Amino acid sequence: MWKIIKPPLEYAKEVKYRPVLESLVPLDPISQLTLNRGSPEEEFPDLKRNGTVMARILxxxxxxxxxxRATDSGVIFDDVIRPGLEDPAPGQATGPAAVGCLAGDAQSYILFCSFFDRVIEAHQGYNMSGSQESDFNYDNLKGGDDFDSAYTQGCEVRVSRCVEGFSFPTHCSRGERRQLCTLAKKAFGQLREEFPGKIHSLGDLTQSMLGDAVTMETATEPRMKTGxxxxWPDSRTAWVSKDGDLVVWVNVDDHxxxxxARTDSNIRKAFESVCVHLKKLEALYRKLRHSFIWKQHLGWVVSSPADVGTGLRASVWLKLCHLPLHKRLGNxxxxxxxxxxxxxxxxxxxVSNAQTIGFTEVELLQLLVDGVKLLTVMERALEQPDGSIDHLVPAQK
Structure with a gap:
């Protein structure tokens, strides 16, 4: 015999207050959008000829x-993967820019974590179950000021940061961009006495103001396509130190x-300059109640998953003839x-660091310094008539 199931009891207070409680539930941001699009099957992109990491993962x-899904500022998943679909040569993407996706805001990394975590793991060879640490004590760096000048022809240290409370460059509005520019001018104004320099609009900036080592940032085709x-160049500025030792770009690829950058390959000095100025800027932005974005599992959060962790790209230019042709170079x-x-x-x-996460800033610089020295030794060995480098090949760092 079938058992009669009674409907659940309703209490008077529950009936009275349920509409009130339901009205307090936060709305899903995407429910506020009216998007003229089909089903996921109809909208799924053609990735057959796409050579980005995004295409391999998705x-x-x-x-x-x-x-x-949509973030609070309205970033949807198609916004995240659009940079990889706008690649002018989909089958030939190489280098750090080959990730094929950009976050529209910091929340993107949380909301679309199952995608971004896989991209970071595939591109940077890092297990996302770990936690990131930061170390800007440049005194811990060994070497970097003693490269062989016969092989090195310049160096650069580049560190990116994004600011709490603002969308990233692919998604931010004109108003947000102008607020970020105003915030930067205020911070650099307070920095003036300790670190003299001048802020220039990109519309007024010339290459001669930057010196020989730093290249002018322009509205390149990839930047135009990704948004x-x-x-451009509205609210894009550059702060140039008086001694020409440092340039800070505002609202270009990141906030x-x-x-x-230096022509003498003294990457230790370049790293020290970035560390000293960055720590001071971090304190000033925190004082202005707009801290740089940090998440424990991601480290410093920036727009590209190729740069999260430290946001650091350090490079040394090497003059090489034989090593680039060697069959074991990739390994x-x-x-x-x-x-x-x-x-x-x-x-x-x-030559630059291949990953930006899983190591501290000092550790990444140390890997680069040690690696450049070894590559120089290998090049010198290959210059000999019977040169071999098999005995110099290192174990996995």
Whole structure:
């Protein structure tokens, strides 16, 4: 015999207050949007010829999970993957820019974590179950001021930061961008006495103001396609130190990007300049109640998953003839955790840290310094008639 199931009891107070409680439930941001789009199956992008990390990671089932989500500022998943779909040469993406996706805001990394975590793991070879640490004590760096000048032809240390409470460049509004510019001017104004310098609008800035080592930032085609260069050069500025030792770009690829470049390859000095200025700027922004974005599992959060963790890209330009042609070069670079840009065949190659997460800033610089010295030794060995480098190949760093 079937058992009669009684409906659940309703209490008077529950009936009275339920509408009130339901009205307090936060609305899903995407419910506020009216998007003229089809089903996930109809909207899933064609990734057959796409060479980005995003294309290797993204599946239809993953796309379905992210499809009906939006951050509080209105970033949807299609906004995140659009940079990889706008790549002018989808099958040839190389280097750090090959991730094929950009976060629209800090919340993107949380809301779309199942996607971003896989991209970071695939691109940087890092297990996302770990936690990130930061170390800007440049005194802990060993070497960096003693490269062989016969092989090195310049260096650069570049660190990116994003500010709490603002969308990232691909998604921010003109008003947000102008607020960030005003905030930067206020911070640099307070920095003036300790670190003299001048802030310039990108519309007024010339290469001669930057010196020989730092390259002018422009509205490149990739930046235009991803939306980073919208309204260029409105509210894009650069702070240039009086001694020309440091340039801070505002509202270019990230909210702030500190660049110290040198022609003498003294990367230790470049790193010290970035560390000293960055720590001071961090304190000033915190004082202005707009801290730099930090998450324990991600470290310093910036717009590209290729740069999260430390936000640091350090590079040394090496003059090489024999090593770039060696069959084991790829394996050597992988073991050293370094990246070499071999697209330019002029004989001078840019060597930089392959990952930005899983190591502190000092540790990443140490990997680069030690790696550049070893590559120089290998190049010198290959210059000999019977030169071999098999005995120099290192274990995995």
């Amino acid at each position: 599946t239809l089932s993953m796309y379905k999970r992210q499809y009906n 980073v260069a919208r309204d 702030l990007q500190l660049v110290s 050597i670079l992988e073991r050293l955790r370094l990246h070499m840009d071999t697209a330019d065949c002029s004989g001078v190659y840019r």
